[in-house]
Amino acid sequence: MMIYLPIAEVSVNAFLLLGLGGLVGVLSGMFGVGGGFLMTPLLFFIGIPPAVAVATEANQIVASSFSGVLAHLRRKTVDLKMGTVLLVGGLIGAALGVVVFNYLKSMGQVDLLVRLCYVIFLGIIGGLMFFESLRAIARARGTASGPAPRRRKRGWISKLPFKMRFNTSGLYISVIPPVIVGVAVGILAAIMGVGGGFIMVPAMIYILGMPTKVVVGTSLFQIIFVTAFTTLLHATTNFTVDIVLAVLLLVGGVIGAQIGTRIGVKMKAEQLRILLAIMVLVVCGKLALDLLLEPSELYTIGTAGGGH
Amino acid sequence: MLRLIALACALMFGPAALKAENVVLGLSQNKVSITTNFDGSEILIFGAVKREAPLPEGDPLEVIIAVQGPSTPLTVRRKERRFGIWINTDTVEVDSAPAFYAVATSAPFRQAISDTEDLRHRISIPRAIRSVGAPVDVGNAADFTRAVIRIRKENGLYQLQENAVEVSEQTLFRASIALPANLTEGDYETRIFLTRGGAVVSDYSTVIDVRKVGLERFLFSLSREQPLVYGLLSLAIAIAAGWGASAAFRIFQRN
Numbered sequence: 074m075m076i077y078l079p080i081a082e083v084s085v086n087a088f089l090l091l092g093l094g095g096l097v098g099v100l101s102g103m104f105g106v107g108g109g110f111l112m113t114p115l116l117f118f119i120g121i122p123p124a125v126a127v128a129t130e131a132n133q134i135v136a137s138s139f140s141g142v143l144a145h146l147r148r149k150t151v152d153l154k155m156g157t158v159l160l161v162g163g164l165i166g167a168a169l170g171v172v173v174f175n176y177l178k179s180m181g182q183v184d185l186l187v188r189l190c191y192v193i194f195l196g197i198i199g200g201l202m203f204f205e206s207l208r209a210i211a212r213a214r215g216t217a218s219g220p221a222p223r224r225r226k227r228g229w230i231s232k233l234p235f236k237m238r239f240n241t242s243g244l245y246i247s248v249i250p251p252v253i254v255g256v257a258v259g260i261l262a263a264i265m266g267v268g269g270g271f272i273m274v275p276a277m278i279y280i281l282g283m284p285t286k287v288v289v290g291t292s293l294f295q296i297i298f299v300t301a302f303t304t305l306l307h308a309t310t311n312f313t314v315d316i317v318l319a320v321l322l323l324v325g326g327v328i329g330a331q332i333g334t335r336i337g338v339k340m341k342a343e344q345l346r347i348l349l350a351i352m353v354l355v356v357c358g359k360l361a362l363d364l365l366l367e368p369s370e371l372y373t374i375g376t377a378g379g380g381h
Numbered sequence: 382m383l384r385l386i387a388l389a390c391a392l393m394f395g396p397a398a399l400k401a402e403n404v405v406l407g408l409s410q411n412k413v414s415i416t417t418n419f420d421g422s423e424i425l426i427f428g429a430v431k432r433e434a435p436l437p438e439g440d441p442l443e444v445i446i447a448v449q450g451p452s453t454p455l456t457v458r459r460k461e462r463r464f465g466i467w468i469n470t471d472t473v474e475v476d477s478a479p480a481f482y483a484v485a486t487s488a489p490f491r492q493a494i495s496d497t498e499d500l501r502h503r504i505s506i507p508r509a510i511r512s513v514g515a516p517v518d519v520g521n522a523a524d525f526t527r528a529v530i531r532i533r534k535e536n537g538l539y540q541l542q543e544n545a546v547e548v549s550e551q552t553l554f555r556a557s558i559a560l561p562a563n564l565t566e567g568d569y570e571t572r573i574f575l576t577r578g579g580a581v582v583s584d585y586s587t588v589i590d591v592r593k594v595g596l597e598r599f600l601f602s603l604s605r606e607q608p609l610v611y612g613l614l615s616l617a618i619a620i621a622a623g624w625g626a627s628a629a630f631r632i633f634q635r636n
Binding site: 074075076077079080082083084120132133135136137138139140141142143144147185301304305307308309310312314316317319320323324327328330331363364365366367368370371372373374 | 415416417418419420421455456457458459460461462465466467468469524525528529531532533562563564565566593596597598600601604605608609611612613614615616618619620622623624625626627630631
């Protein structure tokens with residue numbers, strides 16, 4: 074069934090969009106990532122104009138994250154206190170990110186920088202997570218009798234002031250690291266046009282030392298607000314949110330997120346991490362190839378007066 | 382005084398009188414409505430040639446039909462390999478390029494119309510694109526215009542259909558123009574040219590109105606006129622859908 078999208082001004086297959094939404098929703102629920110870094114390139118591929126794809130994607134992430142958070146809230150795997158601290162940092166970061174983005178746009182080449190950002194960050198995070206998870210799995214197999222040694226060597230982080238107790242995460246740490254993580258993720262999220270879950274999740278595990286089960290729900294909680302903010306910004310300044318496209322994607326997305334959350338609960342944390350790592354590396358590889366291989370069409374048409 | 386009236390008459394009726402052949406046109410639809418399930422459209426353009434005088438001798442009558450969508454300026458970028466990766470280097474601003482352009486002719490294009498007449502009436506696809514302000518540092522600006530035509534031809538937005546106009550008895554003609562699904566709104570100027578021996582003997586133009594209707598119209602207007610309301614509506618739908626799915630799955634799991 075073909076549907077004409079009023080803002081994107083293209084006609085697309087409704088079932089294809091429902092399927093894409095569902096697929097990305099499953100991943101979102103499983104890993105606590107918004108799925109923007111997967112969905113946005115997929116939307117480009119089916120012919121949605123990039124500006125519309127990025128803006129509408131933000132709206133869809135709101136829905137799938139909200140659906141995922143509700144499921145996590147019932148399991149009590151959302152650290153609301155930590156989420157709020159991260160969110161404060163995230164909003165500051167997003168505001169800074171918009172300034173940085175506009176500065177890059179005035180210099181031109183913003184497209185390339187966004188792509189390079191993707192390749193570098195996805196590469197580093199995917200690689201680190203992949204090897205760490207491999208080690209964790211090997212360790213779990215090797216010493217099946219005893220529990221794996223907990224990484225509690227945070228040294229200077231534990232000496233910072235403004236300590237706060239995060240009961241759900243079982244942490245008693247300074248608020249400074251989470252705020253800094255929030256700001257950093259917020260900046261990157263605004264530049265790269267995604268929720269930032271794929272950066273947030275590893276940062277929470279490896280920098281803040283939060284338990285993996287809590288990380289996913291908390292990340293989703295924070296993503297809702299950042300992407301809602303982004304959606305409103307795009308809708309009011311660029312007029313690029315396509316509500317029909319969003320509805321099709323999010324109907325698939327919210328159902329997918331529910332299924333994903335249930336799959337995620339049944340899986341071991343190491344398996345979950347290694348799968349996410351592989352997925353991140355695949356997307357990274359695809360984007361790197363796009364930059365390295367000669368494109369079949371050297372020319373691109375853009376609307377005059379900016380836009381990419 | 383009499384000479385003046387004669388001159389005025391000549392000016393008023395002159396062109397019509399000089400044109401021994403005129404177009405009488407029909408369209409299968411002069412309005413295209415973009416609805417939610419819009420999946421492209423086909424417009425049948427048909428007409429007849431009205432003559433005051435007997436059929437002229439010599440070159441046969443040829444018909445050219447051009448349908449042109451709204452024009453906008455474009456930015457065309459070219460990628461080049463720098464430091465091992467492909468990045469956008471040169472940029473050319475195209476002053477005006479139609480979003481849609483279809484030309485249908487009753488004979489091979491060059492046979493139907495001469496180059497000078499094409500230049501005057503801007504009929505062929507390259508002439509429909511206006512690009513004057515190419516920067517000096519970009520050597521081959523024509524490559525960029527050609528790229529626009531190539532990309533849009535692949536998307537079905539630019540079409541050159543030679544021998545697609547059927548002409549019978551040098552009087553009746555018909556052609557169908559396929560409008561793709563990724564159509565933009567606006568006035569689509571439709572021009573008909575009658576030519577003999579490559580020269581235009583008569584032309585006629587009309588407008589096909591392409592508009593979004595119903596839900597499409599409502600959403601598009603809302604997004605432009607009330608962007609905040611539109612944005613909040615989008616968010617409300619997202620939150621409701623997220624909650625709905627969650628609630629539905631909970632009921633589903635309990636049973």
